[in-house]
Amino acid sequence: MTDTAGNPAEAASVSRVFQQLVERIRLRRSATGIGDAGWGRTLFAAIVSIIYFFPVFWIILTSFKTYEDALAVPAKFFFTPTLDNFAHVFSRAYSAGGPIQNTGFALYFFNSLFISGVSVFLALAIGTIAAFGFSRYPLKGNDTYLFIILTTRMLPAIVVIIPIFIMFRVAGLAGTYAGIIALYTAFNLPFAIWMMKSFFDELALDVEDAARIDGSSDVRVFFKICLPQVLAGLAATAVFGLILTWNEFLFALLLSGVETRTVPVAMSQTIGGDIGVRWGLLAAIETLFLIPVIVVTFALQNQLLRGVTFGTIKR
């Protein structure tokens, strides 16, 4: 009797301690509204992120597979990895037993980097100055101008492609770096102007007034005072612009030439061939294609976080 009488009391005290613990956690949560998520929520978040990441993960996995492994049913998670696909991106035989040829992908990767890099840089340079103008020296009917700038982005690309194609033909810009860079710059500009204007609008005007009183010209105020304050905004705008340009396919397909072809276009032309779609090869191209975006996003990560949350914390 004494033994069994002791156990329920012990059990009761354990459950009391447990209840107190639960209560304390609940109190801590409700008091501040902030608390570390529990294991359940973390697990749920992990599942969701795995679902999100899975296609990318599968592409990376496939890029290390042989032709047979890539097509295996049921799909293989464990296999002997090969780097052949990556080598084949740059040079391979186009038909079984044929000569090994340069695929030109080195050039296409350069084109993609060069074209998106230059056009995003130009869009940022022009857009930032324009945004500063719209923010600090508003025109009469300022909002109308801003609206007009945005109208070019209101139509699906496919609607405007024919007139643009004809314009490029007439102007002799089709197939040239200048042409495609100009087009992408124009594409990124409205976005850059709107983004950067909102960042400039958030800045405290007192600071600029102070700089003027301290003997600065408008140009010096812009470069020394305003620009350093919107670096986060520049980073965010640059990343969004880069991703947009990097992945652009339709205009690149119609307006780039053999020498100025970008990776998305070249990738699409890799599909096909006499032995069917070479999934491993395609996945290898895509994996390589992902690297610059990931590198840039990681490099600008801190700025990016500040950029997208800009203005949410007031002085």
Add this chain to the structure above:
Amino acid sequence: MSTIELRGVTKHFGAFTAVKDLSLSVSAGEVVCLLGPSGCGKTTTLRIVAGLERASGGDVVIAGKRMNDLRPDQRNIAMVFQFYALYPALTVRENIMFPLHVERLNAQTASGRVGRVARMLQLETVLERLPSQISEGEKQRVAVARAVVRDPNCFLFDEPLSRLDVELRRTMRSDIKTVLRGLSKATVIVTHDQLEALTMADRIAIMRDGVIEQIDSAHEVFAKPATAFVASFIGTPQMNLLQAQFEGVKDGHARFTIDGQPIRLPVDPAVARLAKGQVTIGIRPRALVLDEAASADSIAGKAELIEPMGAETLVHARTPFGSDIRVVVPREIRVRAGDALRLRTEARETHVFDFSGRAVRT
């Protein structure tokens, strides 16, 4: 010579007139405070001096030169902003050094100057930090340091202490005063805090609705307020202002009626020249003393609310004519709510303002 002179300066914002025909002159080494409630035009006036706003009319003369059409960067002035306006992306050292680029000093001279100012304002330990990494009091000192590092024509301060807590405010007040004394520049300080104005300024300009109501020393604006508005704005607790009907003067005592109640008060002799009619009587809470017995020239009242303030006690008394009168009594005098009080005052402690609000005084 470091002077500021405003001649008939006017500023319109659309239909609204922020500053009306304002004239003010500040001599070298003099500190003038623009004091007034928010929206009275004091900050606009300061921004006109700085060149951040263009005057709609009148002249801005700084250091003897008309500067209406010059940009802020051409005026060679230093200003401390209400929110400090430190350059967020620059370190404290770079912030202080920023104005020096105008003078095109070599690096050694410039950093020498920064060092001297930083020492003066105890900022040496935070020179390499960013403005976001220093305390509110340090930010304030950086803003002052950035202003005094140059040798400008004049200094402008916009609500310099409004963001500091009471303790810091007290020390910064004397710090700024000390710094300014050593520079002998014309200085204009904008504030809505009368204590700031009374302690820091050589002269105080009290503004309302874009007009300077009175400009005088701290002593004068307190002792001889030119208008009922100035009287109510300067001094804590606020001066008692009673609407009354003036009936005439006899034996140095003026007779008034307030809400039908006759009352006799000792007043300034000039009041005798006043015609009968509506006036405002002003009596400071500290100018009233409690009388033991009722007399013809004391005001009856009943204590309603007692607010101990430490050394003194503030008593709100209700008079038979319904007004609330504030009286400050020494701590030793115990007053309880409901007590009947007799309030007496001296002749030089009453202020009479005519129907337009102007003081009637010899």
